[in-house]
Amino acid sequence: MTDTTAPVLELRGLRKSFGDQEVLRGIDLAVHRHEVICVIGASGSGKSTLLKTVNLLEGIDDGQVLLQGEDISDPRVDVDATRARIGVVFQQFNLFPHMSVLDNVTLASRKVHRASRPEAEAIARRLLDRIGLGEFAGAFPDRLSGGQQQRVAIVRAVASDPELLLLDEVTSALDPQLVGEVLDLVTELKQQGSTILMTTHEMHFARNVADRIVFLHRGEVVEQGTPAAVLDTPQHPALQAFLARVHA
Template identity: 70%
Template structure:
C-alpha cells in the first residue's frame, strides 16, 4: 500500500512560537463520583503522532471524546489550532468538521455504498461537488486496495476492510487532527495488521494523529511520542523509543512489564 499523504513531512514538536494543532490544559471530567480525567495537560504538534496508552479505565477514550466534543469537560480548556473549542458557545458540529474520528466500531452507514460512506461528509458538510468528492474517494480507496469495493455495501466487507473504510472516511475531508480510539480492538487478530498498516501509512504521510491503542509494539514503532495515562493523570510521557526502552516512573515500568513481551523492550 502506498503512503497516503494528507500533510507535510513529520516535524515533531513545534518550533518556538508555533501554535500546536491541539492544546489541552487542566482537563477534568467526572461521571458522578468517579473522576475519570483529573487534570490533563497535553499538546499535539502538526504532523505529530501521539499514542495514548494505559489500562482499561485510565481515561484514554474519555479524553478523545472530550476533544471531539462528544463529552463535556468539567474544567479546563481545549484549543484546536488556537481556537478555544471548549467554550460552550462553540458550534460543536463546525468543530467536528475539522476533526476526523474513528472509534472501536466501524459505524459505517449500512444502507450506503462504500464510496457513499467515504464521500458523505465531503458532500454534505464541506459542500464539495459530488464529482470531485467521488474522484477523491475513489483515489483513497485505490490507495488502500479497496477500489473494487467502491459500490459494495459494508456488510460485504471483512471487519478489517470496514475499519479501513472508516479511517479513509475520516481523512477524506483533510481534517486538522485525526483521533483514533482502539481501532483494532473489535477485529480478529488476523485483520489487525491491515488496519495498522493504514495508520502507519497515514503517519508517514504527515497526518496529525492522537490515538489510544493497546498495541504496544505499534505505538513504539509509529508514534513520535507516547503518553501513559494512569488513573486519569499523565503518569509519564516521552519520545516513543525512549519511553519503551528506559521508562522513568515505577508505575510505568510496572505497566509495561505486564503488557510487553520481553522481546519488545529490546
Template identity: 70%
Template sequence: MSDAVDAVRPGRAAEPPVLELQQVRCAFGDHVVLDGIDLAVARHEVVALIGASGSGKSTLLRTANLLEHIDDGRILLTGEDVSDPRVDADRVRARIGAVFQQYNLFPHLNVLDNVTLAMRLVHRVPKGEAERRGRELLATIGLEAKAGAFPDTLSGGQQQRVAIVRAIASEPELLLLDEITSALDPELVGEVLALVRTLKAQGATIVMATHEMPFARDVADRVVFLDGGRIVEEGPAREFFRSPREERTKAFLARVLSG
C-alpha cells in the same frame, strides 16, 4: 527528534499546537475520568495514548472531539478555544477526523457513500468531485472495487480501513484513533496499522489510543501513559519503552508486554 516537536517548545515563535489540552477535567457523576490533563500535540506529530481499560484514553479522545462535555480546563484547536460553549461544535468536529473501535460505518450506505457523506453534507463538495476523490482514496487502500458494496459484506479489516478513509476524506487537521484494532481478528490488524503508518508518512497529526505496544513504539513520536485519569509519564516513544521512570509505568508495561 523532529522539528515538529521542537516547534511546540516555548521560546520559539512557531504555530500553536494542533491540539492542546489545559487542565482538562471530566467526570461522570462522582467518577472522575480525566483529572487535570495537560497535553499538546504539534503538527505532524503522532501521539500514542496507552493505559489500562478505564484509564481515560477514550474519554480524552472524545473530549477532544467535543463528543463529551468537560467539567473544567480548556481545549484548544490550533490556538482556538473550542471548549467555549459559544463555539459551533459541528464546525469544530468537521475539522477533526475520528475512527472508533467498532468502525461505525453506516450500514445503509455503500462504501463510497460512507466515504463521501461528510464531504457532500458538511464541506459542500459537489457530488461528482466528492465521488472522484472518494474513489481515489479507496484506490489507495486497494478497495476501489468495493465502492458499491455495503459494509456488512466487508471483512473487519476492510471496514476499519474504510472508516479511516472516511475520517480523512475531508482532510482534517487532526486524526483521533480510538483503539482501532481492538475489535479485529489478529490476522487483520496488520493491514490497518500499515494504513496508519502511511498516514504518518504523509504528515498526518494523530492522537491514538492503543493496546498495540510494538506499534506505539515504532510509529508514535511520543507515548503518553494514563492511569486513573492522570498523565503518569510521557516521553519519546523508544525512550519511553526502553527506560520507563515511574513505578506504575513499569508495572503496566510488565503486565502488557508479558501477556
C-alpha cells in the same frame, strides 16, 4: 481566526468527572503539526474519555481544549463546525449498512463540507484505490471483512482533510490477522503528514509509528516521551507495572 503557529491541539488542565468518579484529572498535552501521539494505559485510565472530550462528545468540568489556538471548549463554540475539522474513528466501524462504501466515504465531504459529488467521489476513489479497496466502492459494508471495514472508516475520516485525526483503539474489535492491514494504513497516514492522536494497546506499533507516547494512569499523564524512553526505560512504577503486564 486560527493561529497557525500554535499546536494543532492543546489540552490545558482538562478535568472530567462522571458522578463522584474523576476520570480526567488535570490533563496537559500538546499535539503539534504532523505529530503522531499514542496514548497508552490500562482499561479505565481515561483514554477514550480523553478523545471524546477533544471531539466535544463529552463536556469538560474544567480546563481548556484548544484547536489551532481556538478554545473549542467554550460553550459558545459551534459544535458541528468544530467537529467538521476533526476526523474520528472509534473501536466499532460505524459504517452505514444501507449505503455503499463510496457513499459512506463521501457523505461528510458532500453534506458537511459542501463538496460536489464528482469532487468528493474522485477523492474517495483515489483513497480507496490507495488502500486496495477500489473494487469495493459500490459494495455494501457487509461484503467487507472487519479489517476492510475499519480501513474504510479511517478513509472516511481523512477524506475531508481534517486538521486532526483521532483514533480510538481502532484494532481492538478486529481478529489478530486483520490488525496489520489497519496499522499499515495508519503508518501511511503518518508518512503523508497527518496529525494524529490515538489510543492503542499495540505496543509494537506504538514503538514504530509514534513520535511520542503518553502513559495515562488514573486520569493523569504520569509519563511521556519518545517510544524508546517510555517503553525501554520507564520511570514511573505504574508504567513499569503496565508494561510488565502487557509483555507477560
